[in-house]
Amino acid sequence: MWEPQIVDYSKVRTVDIDSLLSGGIPAIVVKNFYKKDLCRKIVTRIENCKKNYFLNGHSMHIGTFLMAYATQKELYFEDVKKYEYALNSIFSKIKNPALKIHEFINSVMPHFDISQAREFHSKYSPFIVRIHEKGKSIPIHKDNVKYEGIEYEISKIDHQLSCVLHLQESEYGGNLVIYNKQWNKENEVFRNIDFGYSSKLISSVASCEIPNITSGDLVIINPNYYHKVTKITGKNPRITLGMFLGIFEGAQKIVTWA
Numbered sequence: 001m002w003e004p005q006i007v008d009y010s011k012v013r014t015v016d017i018d019s020l021l022s023g024g025i026p027a028i029v030v031k032n033f034y035k036k037d038l039c040r041k042i043v044t045r046i047e048n049c050k051k052n053y054f055l056n057g058h059s060m061h062i063g064t065f066l067m068a069y070a071t072q073k074e075l076y077f078e079d080v081k082k083y084e085y086a087l088n089s090i091f092s093k094i095k096n097p098a099l100k101i102h103e104f105i106n107s108v109m110p111h112f113d114i115s116q117a118r119e120f121h122s123k124y125s126p127f128i129v130r131i132h133e134k135g136k137s138i139p140i141h142k143d144n145v146k147y148e149g150i151e152y153e154i155s156k157i158d159h160q161l162s163c164v165l166h167l168q169e170s171e172y173g174g175n176l177v178i179y180n181k182q183w184n185k186e187n188e189v190f191r192n193i194d195f196g197y198s199s200k201l202i203s204s205v206a207s208c209e210i211p212n213i214t215s216g217d218l219v220i221i222n223p224n225y226y227h228k229v230t231k232i233t234g235k236n237p238r239i240t241l242g243m244f245l246g247i248f249e250g251a252q253k254i255v256t257w258a
């Protein structure tokens with residue numbers, strides 16, 4: 001069986017990052033990573049924030065997301081600066097969950113230094129808040145900055161992980177499904193015109209649907225494995241805070257970005 005490692009934050013001492021990188025497990029789920037009452041407070045503040053739209057309104061974001069700027073590096077760094085204040089204001093007087101994720105990764109990978117990614121004097125986006133309302137889903141895709149972000153310095157990382165903190169769950173739907181198949185360049189013929197890949201790619205592949213995720217849970221995956229989020233069918237939007245981790249093995253360094 002291909003199953004996630006599920007641990008409670010209060011008990012977690014180690015997590016199996018190596019198995020995640022090699023595909024031995026599909027995900028690491030850290031339950032109760034962030035307090036539910038703080039998630040609620042953040043969600044209330046998010047409701048009053050200016051949102052961006054991606055893929056013709058298919059997805060609603062707060063913050064800057066590198067993949068929307070794959071060939072517009074200058075604009076990406078300009079927009080990161082523009083949204084810095086709005087993003088920070090969501091966490092005013094609240095422990096910034098992005099920092100908490102940094103501290104957590106530092107505690108389970110103590111030989112690595114972790115910091116927000118920078119290129120010369122510019123900071124990469126620290127995280128992205130994604131809001132998916134009823135009827136929305138995220139199609140089958142992978143995230144691989146080594147391939148898609150070739151103009152950026154972080155494309156030189158050795159490995160990429162994705163961390164998603166759940167701030168609000170929908171009552172129904174919105175489940176993450178991970179397929180036991182890594183993307184490779186030959187798969188590009190199956191790419192959809194707008195976003196994602198044809199389901200033909202994963203039709204005979206084992207998969208894992210992550211069960212019972214609630215607000216405050218942190219989910220870590222290797223995003224080069226195909227994954228999707230099923231349609232949200234409840235009335236509450238699914239709201240998450242996501243960031244990528246880039247691991248430089250030689251320099252024993254981890255950088256984060258969105």
Ligand SMILES: O=C(O)CCC(=O)C(=O)O
Pocket residue numbers: 138143162163164176223227229240242
């Ligand atoms: O929201 C999620 O659960 C997954 C988001 C995603 O596609 C990713 O982290 O690459």
